[in-house]
Amino acid sequence: DAEITQSPRHKITETGRQVTLACHQTWNHNNMFWYRQDLGHGLRLIHYSYGVQDTNKGEVSDGYSVSRSNTEDLPLTLESAASSQTSVYFCASSDGTQQYFGPGTRLTVT
């Protein structure tokens, strides 16, 4: 069955370190998204991609970057982790209608 996976599921890192969160989908969807979820804010869009080599900024993109070298993967990089980036991160992919979400990565920046 097609699926979307994220790794790691939990990560603790120190302020200033570079961190990369992986997202891999086997739906063969062109559209992929990264969100962060914090209490009181719901899901906020960080970056998104509509296909290979395409990346776009969302509403909370500062301090984050993505790259899309193939259809299956959209890794999210935190260039220099900050305590404000402690959050739960969800990746999603879409065929143009609903979005399918990965299980999430809980990131703690100390």
Next chain:
Amino acid sequence: GQNIDQPTEMTATEGAIVQINCTYQTSGFNGLFWYQQHAGEAPTFLSYNVLDGLEEKGRFSSFLSRSKGYSYLLLKELQMKDSASYLCAVREADSSYKLIFGSGTRLLVRP
């Protein structure tokens, strides 16, 4: 600007009916989605409305009024497993596939 409002928390009794409202103000509109999210888990798709009216799917129904910028999710015959957060999300006309999410409504179902 973009604004999606839904109540923060609701409580209901097992077996009852509950209605979760969502109002939105966005620069365009190309559909409204409802997702369910259990604590510690990923959101899962419940329903999609793009035209006015009621969409029914088992115990869950979703209603849309585009002129009023209003939607609701109706849950019937509540079960304990329905305790979860319910997220309202709007797709703007000019952005194709992006969704704007409300903050979610946490529903607690009591015995």
